[in-house]
Amino acid sequence: MESVNQAGFWQQRYEQDSIGWDMGEVSPPLKAYIDQLPETAKGQAILVPGGGNAYEVGYLYEQGFTNVTLVDFAPAPIEAFARRYPDFPTEHLICADFFGLSPEQHQFDWVLEQTFFCAINPARRDEYVEQMAALLKPKGQLVGLLFDKDFGRNEPPFGGTKAEYQQRFETRFNIEIMESSYNSHAARQGNEMFVTMQVKA
Numbered sequence: 001m002e003s004v005n006q007a008g009f010w011q012q013r014y015e016q017d018s019i020g021w022d023m024g025e026v027s028p029p030l031k032a033y034i035d036q037l038p039e040t041a042k043g044q045a046i047l048v049p050g051g052g053n054a055y056e057v058g059y060l061y062e063q064g065f066t067n068v069t070l071v072d073f074a075p076a077p078i079e080a081f082a083r084r085y086p087d088f089p090t091e092h093l094i095c096a097d098f099f100g101l102s103p104e105q106h107q108f109d110w111v112l113e114q115t116f117f118c119a120i121n122p123a124r125r126d127e128y129v130e131q132m133a134a135l136l137k138p139k140g141q142l143v144g145l146l147f148d149k150d151f152g153r154n155e156p157p158f159g160g161t162k163a164e165y166q167q168r169f170e171t172r173f174n175i176e177i178m179e180s181s182y183n184s185h186a187a188r189q190g191n192e193m194f195v196t197m198q199v200k201a
């Protein structure tokens, strides 16, 4: 369990191509969310933490979003992303531990969550909530997908329930949407919730 806190655990998974979570494409509910955003959103500061191969970052970039930051502590997916998008600003590719990001240095309008929360040790979930709230600007939003399923295993993905998420996130966020996702990737149909929540003042 402790090993999921280490970059080496994930780096090895990428090196061995043992990346069953990787859908190879932008997540359909997140694509739909991005597609309905107004033009004015394109300059907003967006964070994709634990982004892995980061199809969402690629999609945002292709759509003209100019201030998207990918964070992952495993170097392999960051390097792969940089090869796929050689013009993507390298200062927005951060190979670092999400929990170590300095809120004094990094502030975002919104964060896109996609199989990152389920990858961290469940004992760190409150820490995740606190760090996420600290990295968001006032009125900033956390948007994304959370598993709506308890996988009952001692390894990632670590699932959860709506009741647990509400209890944890309501300490720092006003939950706007937390409902079963109707347009999930076929492999995740019925197993995930789409969420949007705004950091409390």
Ligand SMILES: C[S@@+](CC[C@H](N)C(=O)[O-])C[C@H]1O[C@@H](n2cnc3c(N)ncnc32)[C@H](O)[C@@H]1O
Binding pocket: 004, 005, 007, 010, 011, 021, 022, 023, 049, 050, 051, 052, 053, 054, 071, 072, 073, 074, 077, 096, 097, 098, 099, 114, 115, 116, 119, 120, 156
């Ligand atoms: C299950 S994968 C999901 C990757 C990507 N979001 C996707 O959906 O394909 C989890 C990712 O989170 C990264 N990760 C886990 N803990 C992290 C941490 N504390 N800081 C930064 N990245 C982390 C891993 O390296 C891995 O790339």
